[in-house]
Amino acid sequence: MIKRLKNMISPELSQEENSNEVYNFQWARKILFAITPVWLIYYCVEFFLRINRPQTLYFNKHWFGDLFAAEKPPLWLFTFVVIFGSIVSLTYFSRSSFIQRLICLFSVLWVNSVIWTTGHSAHVAHVLIYLHLFTLFIPKDVSVKNVTAIRWSYFGLFITYTFSGLWKVIGLSYKFFITGEEMNWFHPEAALRNAVSGHIDSGVSFERVAFLFEYPWVWQVLFPIMMCLQIFNFSGAFNPSLRPWIVIGNISFHVVNSIVFLISFWFTPILLVVAFFPYHRLRSSS
Amino acid sequence: MSVEAKTKLLVYLSIIGIILSFFTQKIGMGELYPFFHWKLYSQPAAKDSLYCVQSIVIINEGKAEPFLNNGSRISKEEYFYTGNQLYQDYVEFGNDSLLKIRVTEFGQYISPDADCYRLVKDCYDPIAYSKGNRVHKSELIITTCD
Numbered sequence: 184m185i186k187r188l189k190n191m192i193s194p195e196l197s198q199e200e201n202s203n204e205v206y207n208f209q210w211a212r213k214i215l216f217a218i219t220p221v222w223l224i225y226y227c228v229e230f231f232l233r234i235n236r237p238q239t240l241y242f243n244k245h246w247f248g249d250l251f252a253a254e255k256p257p258l259w260l261f262t263f264v265v266i267f268g269s270i271v272s273l274t275y276f277s278r279s280s281f282i283q284r285l286i287c288l289f290s291v292l293w294v295n296s297v298i299w300t301t302g303h304s305a306h307v308a309h310v311l312i313y314l315h316l317f318t319l320f321i322p323k324d325v326s327v328k329n330v331t332a333i334r335w336s337y338f339g340l341f342i343t344y345t346f347s348g349l350w351k352v353i354g355l356s357y358k359f360f361i362t363g364e365e366m367n368w369f370h371p372e373a374a375l376r377n378a379v380s381g382h383i384d385s386g387v388s389f390e391r392v393a394f395l396f397e398y399p400w401v402w403q404v405l406f407p408i409m410m411c412l413q414i415f416n417f418s419g420a421f422n423p424s425l426r427p428w429i430v431i432g433n434i435s436f437h438v439v440n441s442i443v444f445l446i447s448f449w450f451t452p453i454l455l456v457v458a459f460f461p462y463h464r465l466r467s468s469s
Numbered sequence: 470m471s472v473e474a475k476t477k478l479l480v481y482l483s484i485i486g487i488i489l490s491f492f493t494q495k496i497g498m499g500e501l502y503p504f505f506h507w508k509l510y511s512q513p514a515a516k517d518s519l520y521c522v523q524s525i526v527i528i529n530e531g532k533a534e535p536f537l538n539n540g541s542r543i544s545k546e547e548y549f550y551t552g553n554q555l556y557q558d559y560v561e562f563g564n565d566s567l568l569k570i571r572v573t574e575f576g577q578y579i580s581p582d583a584d585c586y587r588l589v590k591d592c593y594d595p596i597a598y599s600k601g602n603r604v605h606k607s608e609l610i611i612t613t614c615d
């Protein structure tokens with residue numbers, strides 16, 4: 184039983200499967216470094232639109248921000264980080280070093296942390312940041328001997344979702360056993376209440392999605408499915424045949440959240456496709 | 470140290486960062502590791518609770534005007550987020566004069582020509598709201614119209 188479970192999470196893979204993994208990783212990484220400047224420039228435009236936002240409304244949320252962007256940076260500095268980060272990102276196509284990758288990670292995190300203070304699309308870059316972070320030590324010229332490191336980098340990203348699933352289990356257990364509160368994710372009104380609050384926050388009319396809540400049981404069924412998907416996200420890291428299902432599940436989760444609950448994750452599905460597209464299939468068909 | 474070992478170490482540090490951030494957040498020290506603001510973690514509000522948002526109201530010639538998003542200055546997301554942050558800081562530190570300064574500055578940022586501004590808390594019943602009933606309880610937190 185334990186052996187079967189272990190085999191499901193981390194199966195023995197053939198040489199061909201390992202080389203496909205490396206091939207896919209190389210392509211994903213090329214696209215990642217190509218789109219990073221697009222993201223940085225988009226955030227530069229957002230910063231420019233908020234150039235008159237007063238310093239007293241600068242709400243820092245984490246220690247990285249406290250350390251590197253404790254106050255609202257001047258426009259020249261923000262623009263410099265964006266341009267420098269973009270150029271360094273594009274140098275990946277000639278050569279790549281640890282320092283080059285570290286500068287990219289720092290630029291993305293720093294720029295995100297400044298825009299974060301305004302609350303605008305604060306959360307949509309988590310996959311971008313984690314992809315840069317967990318591949319920091321993986322060299323440009325990857326070979327089959329790096330395949331375990333590649334899978335560990337996937338594990339770092341997927342475990343974020345696993346934690347978010349566990350978070351919901353903890354929340355549920357707390358409500359069931361400790362506070363005895365009636366509202367939890369299995370309650371027929373739970374999804375509706377969440378969707379309404381999302382619409383109030385965004386100032387968007389709720390009528391557009393009201394019909395989706397006519398049958399509350401749909402959400403009561405979807406919720407445990409989504410919770411299981413999140414908890415078992417980690418299993419996609421070392422098993423390439425499970426991975427597409429996990430990624431499709433995550434993309435669906437983000438799309439539903441963006442459309443129905445108005446928790447916009449518009450950039451996240453794009454990045455998940457970039458990171459996990461089976462590029463090797465295009466190679467074999469061509 | 471091999472590439473694999475270093476990547477593994479990063480993942481372990483990330484997991485430790487996530488767990489420690491939970492506690493640093495709880496004791497009001499902010500996030501140690503950028504994690505909890507990714508909006509992947511939500512819990513539905515209690516059954517009888519109302520959903521409340523804090524926002525700035527623009528006052529012109531004694532009349533309240535709704536915030537209009539003309540696309541030039543601020544998104545609705547940012548508008549509600551900022552109102553909420555102002556309120557949360559106020560609840561935490563209880564500093565009336567700082568709140569007044571911030572409300573004025575935020576008001577002037579989104580609508581510089583208005584006479585004065587109010588920070589209000591609007592509470593909705595989510596179920597009634599979903600049926601089209603937008604009636605809500607409004608509470609004044611602070612006003613700059615003195």
